[in-house]
Amino acid sequence: MFKGSFVALITPFRDGAVDETAFQEHVAWQVGQGTHGLVPIGTTGECPALEHDEQERLIALCVEVAKGRVPVIPGTGFNSTTHTISATRAAKAAGADAALIVCPYYNKPTQEGLYQHFKAVHDAVDIPIVIYNIPGRSAVDMSNATMARLAKLPNIVGVKDATNDLARPLRMRVEIDGEFSLLSGEDATAVAYLSQGGDGCISVTANVAPQLCSEMHVAWQKGDFATARRINERLIPLHDALFAETSPAPVKYAASLLGRCTAEVRLPLVVDPHVLDAVVAARVEVRPAASGVTASIRQIECVDQPGAARLPRFERASPRRASGLAVGEVLARPGADERRAVEVGIARNVRVR
Numbered sequence: 001m002f003k004g005s006f007v008a009l010i011t012p013f014r015d016g017a018v019d020e021t022a023f024q025e026h027v028a029w030q031v032g033q034g035t036h037g038l039v040p041i042g043t044t045g046e047c048p049a050l051e052h053d054e055q056e057r058l059i060a061l062c063v064e065v066a067k068g069r070v071p072v073i074p075g076t077g078f079n080s081t082t083h084t085i086s087a088t089r090a091a092k093a094a095g096a097d098a099a100l101i102v103c104p105y106y107n108k109p110t111q112e113g114l115y116q117h118f119k120a121v122h123d124a125v126d127i128p129i130v131i132y133n134i135p136g137r138s139a140v141d142m143s144n145a146t147m148a149r150l151a152k153l154p155n156i157v158g159v160k161d162a163t164n165d166l167a168r169p170l171r172m173r174v175e176i177d178g179e180f181s182l183l184s185g186e187d188a189t190a191v192a193y194l195s196q197g198g199d200g201c202i203s204v205t206a207n208v209a210p211q212l213c214s215e216m217h218v219a220w221q222k223g224d225f226a227t228a229r230r231i232n233e234r235l236i237p238l239h240d241a242l243f244a245e246t247s248p249a250p251v252k253y254a255a256s257l258l259g260r261c262t263a264e265v266r267l268p269l270v271v272d273p274h275v276l277d278a279v280v281a282a283r284v285e286v287r288p289a290a291s292g293v294t295a296s297i298r299q300i301e302c303v304d305q306p307g308a309a310r311l312p313r314f315e316r317a318s319p320r321r322a323s324g325l326a327v328g329e330v331l332a333r334p335g336a337d338e339r340r341a342v343e344v345g346i347a348r349n350v351r352v353r
Contacts, residue, residue: 001128001157002071002098002181003199003221004036005213007206008044010248011058012261018054020061022261026207027065029260034214035070035206038062039100042075043137044204044248049266056090063095073130077102081117088125098128100160100202105138111146122153129155134162134185144168148175160185160202166192173197188239191232194220204247205239208254244278254279 007030012022027038040062041047041055050058059074066072076087076099088099103109104117122129131150135141141163150156158181161168166189169182183200184193190201194217206213212231219227242250249265253276256263263271 001179002037002073002130002183004217005034005206005210006037006039006073006183006200006202007035007210007213008042008202008204009038009040009062010207010252010255010261011041011045011050012252012255013264013266014262016264016266018050018058019261020057023058024061024065026255026260027062030206030210031066031069033210034218035210036200036214036217037071037073037202038066039202040072040074042100042132042202043134044207044251045075046248046266046269047075049269052087055087056094059091059094059096071097073098073100075100075102075132077104077132079104079107081120084117084121085124088121088127088129092125092127096127098130098157099125100130100132102132102134103138103140103142105140108140111143114140114142115146115149118150118156119153122150122155127155128157130157130181130183131159132162132185133159136162144171144175147172148177151176151178151180157181158183158199161193161198162186164189166196169193169196169198187242188236191216191220191228194228204242204251205235207251208242208258208260209235209238241278245272245274250279 009023009027009030012019012026014022030038039045040058041050045058047055055074059072062072062074072095074091074096076084076091078084078087081104084101084104088101091099099121101118101121103114107113109117118129118131131142131147133142133147147159157179159172160183161172162185164186169184172180172182181200182193182198183202184190184198185202186193187201187203187205190198190203193201200217201213203213212235216228216231216235219225219231238254242254244250246269249263249269249271252261252265253263253271255261257280265271
């Protein structure tokens with residue numbers, strides 16, 4: 001049902017509040033760059049730090065921009081089954097195509113408890129459900145046997161597998177009958193996951209390199225493994241940088257360098273200055289298909305501001321081969337009766353200092 005590059009969307013903030021304009025522009029850019037699906041208010045979207053009304057509003061904003069062009073799969077899972085059912089109903093009412101539901105965290109349910117939790121949501125809300133198995137954050141690991149049991153329910157359609165166990169997709173293919181989407185939750189091993197029977201990835205990196213991530217998955221689907229491998233090799237420094245500290249702090253800082261949003265995160269997350277060094281050291285080249293222009297994040301310097309996180313300052317750089325930023329962005333201008341996609345070319349020789 002679901003395959004390719006799905007983006008685990010960041011939630012932009014400005015002065016502590018959700019920046020709705022930046023969020024919708026980011027969603028429009030993702031669709032324009034070839035992203036195959038949108039996942040708002042998940043881990044990367046800082047769902048635990050969002051109020052209920054903010055969560056529902058972000059789903060509606062995402063659906064409004066997507067306009068059915070790509071599926072919208074918001075995170076609606078909580079450690080209360082009743083709360084999860086309520087959030088999933090709200091997502092369906094907002095027009096979501098499916099729901100991403102995490103294994104209940106903190107409670108540490110048994111395998112039977114996991115089964116009954118997901119079955120209760122399945123029976124209460126008629127919407128496709130993607131299980132989110134992330135033991136590192138939830139402190140519980142759904143077994144393949146439990147997942148195979150759940151997969152027999154008609155609306156349990158896939159899993160976001162963030163176990164980083166590359167034997168799992170192969171074993172799940174053997175144990176689960178019928179169509180069941182296997183989506184990696186680990187950017188650095190996404191291609192390896194595909195080779196073991198996976199269908200795609202719900203990606204953090206796609207927030208700042210959506211076209212590369214999309215092209216990598218398309219190449220894989222076409223059997224062009226050499227191209228997929230080359231793109232994967234270009235992305236690995238960025239993958240590493242974006243997980244130098246608890247996500248999404250690094251990716252939000254990276255997105256701020258591209259002008260997509262501020263680097264703000266909500267407590268208890270913070271932007272660690274040491275993480276900024278890792279992000280700006282990453283070198284990623286992006287070649288937009290339409291223009292053939294090479295875009296890169298490379299040789300970026302930051303300004304130290306006493307008492308605050310270091311913020312980027314943009315200035316024109318002298319033309320020089322293979323240096324600076326060249327980014328093709330697609331921005332949606334909210335407020336018009338019909339949202340219009342506007343292609344904006346940021347100057348080819350821009351350096352962040």
